[in-house]
Amino acid sequence: MFRPAGFYSDSDEDSEFGYDFGYSKSESVKQIDNKIPPTANTNNDDALYQATVDGNLDEVQLILEADKYLLNGCLRHGWPLLLLACNEAQYAIVEFLLEEKRIDVNQNWGLKTALMAACESTRNSEDVLKLVSLLLEFGAVINCTDSYGMTPLMFAITNGHTEVVKLMIDQASLEATDNEGLTALFHAVNSNQPEVVKLLLKSGASTDIINRRGFTPKQEAEFKGYQEVAQLFPADQDFYTIPNKYLSYNHYRDLCYGETENDMPGYHQEIGLLLFGSYSEQHLGVFAKEGFDLMQYLTLTDSELKDLGFQLPFERKKILFGLLKFHRQTWSKRSMKKFDKDCVLDSYDLFEMLGNHLKHLTVMQASLVYVAQMKSLSGGNAELGSLLTKCQMKLEPMRQAVALLEKEIEKIHRLSTRPVLHIDADTPRNQKKWKGWSTTRVIFIIVISGALTSLVRFLRK
Structure with a gap:
C-alpha cells in the first residue's frame, strides 16, 4: 500500500553514487565534480600522495601550485587529498587545507567524510585525537554514516582510539546502527574493549538492541568468550519481548477490526516498516510498550517523541523527517x-x-x-x-x-x-x-x- 518512509526513491534515475563495475577506481568516483583531465600530470598525483603520507607540507604546497586540480580532485590512489591527509593523521596538511584552501570539512567520497577517515586511521592515537579535535572545531558532522552505516564513533572504537571516543561520545548518537544492526556498543564488544564498553554503558547506551543475528551486546560477548566484557552488563536484566501484532498479520480480523468489532484496525505491523524506512527500526520496542497504533505513529510530534524518551535531536529528526516524506507521497487510486x-x-x-x-x-x-x-x-x-x-x-x-x-x-x-x-x-x-x-x-x-x-x-x- 505504501512504501517505507525515506527508504526508497521515487526517481527512476540511477543513484548518484552508482556502480563501478568494469571501471577503474579513478573513473568510478563521482563525488568530486571535476574529472581528471586527459593532460593531467600523473607524476604530480604520485608525488602529492607520497608527500602527504610523509607529512611534507612544503612539497604539498609546491605540487598544488603546479596542479590546482589535485586540490579537490580524487587522486589515482583512491581518495581526495583532504581525506588522505586525515587518514594519515597529518595535522599540518589538514590545517593548511582547511584554513588556507578553504576546503569543506565535510567533503565526502562514497559517503565517507574526513572525520571518518581520521577515526579510521591506524596512526598513533594521540595524533588522531589532535586531528579529530581540529576537524570538530571546523564543524565536522559527527552523526553521519557511510554506505555501510558506519559512523565516526564506530570507526574510532574499532580502531582503538579510546580518547577520540571520549571526545565524541557526548555528541554522538549511541542508538545508530550500521547495516548489520550493530550499534557502537556492539562494535566495542566485538573489539573486546572493556574500557570503551564501560564508557558507553555509563553514557546510557542501550543494552537490549538486537543485531541481525538476534543477539544482544551481552549475548554477543558471551558467544565470543569475552567474559570480562560480558560481566560489565547488568545481571538478570529483563528484556522486553515485542508483541506479535507489531511483527506480522496473524488473522484476517487484523485487516478489518481493532480490539472489538466497533474499533478501527490498529495496523501495528506497519510501524516497524516505517521505522525501518527511517533507519530507526531499533526503536520499535519503545512504541510497542506504549501501545502505539498506525494512526498515532503517523501523527507524532516532536514533543511526543521527547515524552517517549528520545532526548537526542538527531534521533527525533530522523523519525520526523521520515514522516514528512511519507505524508508528501501523492495518493493514487x-x-x-x-x-x-x-x-x-x-x-x-x-x-x-x-x-x-x-x-x-x-x-x-x-x-x-x-x-x-x-x-x-x-x-x-x-x-x-x-x-x-x-x-x-x-x-x-x-x-x-x-x-x-x-x-x-x-x-x-x-x-x-x-x-x-x-x-x-x-x-x-x-x-x-x-x-x-x-x-x-x-x-x-x-x-x-x-x-x-x-x-x-x-x-x-
Missing part, C-alpha cells in the same frame, strides 16, 4: 485493491478488499491530521468551518444509507442459506441480491462515514 468484472466474490474477498480500503482511509485521515497539526488554523478558520459544515451535512444521509443496508442484509440472511456476501458473476445484475448496491459503493459508504466522523471531531476540538 491505482493502489486500491480491485476485482475483475467477471470474477466470483465470496466473503473473504470482500473482507480483504474492505481491509485494504480501510487502511487507505486510515493513512489519508492521518495525513489530514498531520497537516492540521503542522498548519496554524488561525488564518483559515472561516474557510475550514464551511467545509466542516458541508461534511457534517453529508454524514447524516450516509448514516441513513448504511442503516438501510444493514437491515437489507439482515433480511437476506434470514431468507438465504448461501453466504450473504456471495456474489456470482454469472447472475444477471438485476437478479443480484444487492439491488443496485455495487460492492465498491457499499464499502466506501461504510468506511468513509466513520473516517469523516472521526476527522470532524478532531478538527472541532
Whole structure:
C-alpha cells in the first residue's frame, strides 16, 4: 500500500553514487565534480600522495601550485587529498587545507567524510585525537554514516582510539546502527574493549538492541568468550519481548477490526516498516510498550517523541523527517485493491478488499491530521468551518444509507442459506441480491462515514 518512509526513491534515475563495475577506481568516483583531465600530470598525483603520507607540507604546497586540480580532485590512489591527509593523521596538511584552501570539512567520497577517515586511521592515537579535535572545531558532522552505516564513533572504537571516543561520545548518537544492526556498543564488544564498553554503558547506551543475528551486546560477548566484557552488563536484566501484532498479520480480523468489532484496525505491523524506512527500526520496542497504533505513529510530534524518551535531536529528526516524506507521497487510486468484472466474490474477498480500503482511509485521515497539526488554523478558520459544515451535512444521509443496508442484509440472511456476501458473476445484475448496491459503493459508504466522523471531531476540538 505504501512504501517505507525515506527508504526508497521515487526517481527512476540511477543513484548518484552508482556502480563501478568494469571501471577503474579513478573513473568510478563521482563525488568530486571535476574529472581528471586527459593532460593531467600523473607524476604530480604520485608525488602529492607520497608527500602527504610523509607529512611534507612544503612539497604539498609546491605540487598544488603546479596542479590546482589535485586540490579537490580524487587522486589515482583512491581518495581526495583532504581525506588522505586525515587518514594519515597529518595535522599540518589538514590545517593548511582547511584554513588556507578553504576546503569543506565535510567533503565526502562514497559517503565517507574526513572525520571518518581520521577515526579510521591506524596512526598513533594521540595524533588522531589532535586531528579529530581540529576537524570538530571546523564543524565536522559527527552523526553521519557511510554506505555501510558506519559512523565516526564506530570507526574510532574499532580502531582503538579510546580518547577520540571520549571526545565524541557526548555528541554522538549511541542508538545508530550500521547495516548489520550493530550499534557502537556492539562494535566495542566485538573489539573486546572493556574500557570503551564501560564508557558507553555509563553514557546510557542501550543494552537490549538486537543485531541481525538476534543477539544482544551481552549475548554477543558471551558467544565470543569475552567474559570480562560480558560481566560489565547488568545481571538478570529483563528484556522486553515485542508483541506479535507489531511483527506480522496473524488473522484476517487484523485487516478489518481493532480490539472489538466497533474499533478501527490498529495496523501495528506497519510501524516497524516505517521505522525501518527511517533507519530507526531499533526503536520499535519503545512504541510497542506504549501501545502505539498506525494512526498515532503517523501523527507524532516532536514533543511526543521527547515524552517517549528520545532526548537526542538527531534521533527525533530522523523519525520526523521520515514522516514528512511519507505524508508528501501523492495518493493514487491505482493502489486500491480491485476485482475483475467477471470474477466470483465470496466473503473473504470482500473482507480483504474492505481491509485494504480501510487502511487507505486510515493513512489519508492521518495525513489530514498531520497537516492540521503542522498548519496554524488561525488564518483559515472561516474557510475550514464551511467545509466542516458541508461534511457534517453529508454524514447524516450516509448514516441513513448504511442503516438501510444493514437491515437489507439482515433480511437476506434470514431468507438465504448461501453466504450473504456471495456474489456470482454469472447472475444477471438485476437478479443480484444487492439491488443496485455495487460492492465498491457499499464499502466506501461504510468506511468513509466513520473516517469523516472521526476527522470532524478532531478538527472541532
